[in-house]
Amino acid sequence: MKTWTTKSGPTITRVMGGRCNVFLVSHGGRFLLVDTGPAGMWRLLISRLRKLGAEKLDGIVLTHTHFDHAGKAARLREMFGCPVYVHRSEAGLLGRGANPVIRGSTPFGSAVAFLASITPKKMLAYAPCATDVTVDERLDLPDFGPNTYILHTPGHTRGSMSVIVGGETALAGDGLVGMFRSTAFPPFAEDSRELVESWGRLLGTGCRIFLPAHGGAKNADELRAEYERRRVAHRAP
16 A cells, blocks of 8 residues: 655545555544545455544545446445445446446557447446435545645546645546556546547646556646646647
């Protein structure tokens, strides 16, 4: 498990990796989980949370409602009795255990998206989960540290969100990827132009570190350089 400490107090720990990074934000004895990963590896997740002192969760933020991010949400909500935060546009999907559109933004992504489109829906389904807090454009989270909030960053999906921690580190979900040295652009995006616009919003937060749900961290210089290139190609402001 890797931990990032912000100057303003909150800490971020990558609790799970592999199929989807799961992050725990800790501040003042309160714990916020960002994404849950797919349905499997339940015991490992609970073991790691307890190792970090998280005997309870005070909230779960889903950056979006694809199965690999929301797979354990219902079970965690039931176990800890904590609120689940999701963007308003995807609350209905979460309640059905259904995925937003999977659309490729690269040739590889398009091929995988096609395979997903012909895969029986039940194979990509996950346990339906109620939404406790719906998010629109921004929601402040003062209990989890100063300048900590949820920001709507659509593009990968219509309701994609990021969690800004201490105004320093962004948990960006699938809004960017850290698997490739040459690019942060994800292979899947419902709207590529909107995704590039969201990069501009993320850079505008002043964060210096961007932690994606897949792969390792990107710094602000890396993201800004690619944003400047892609905003022309995608005609983003």
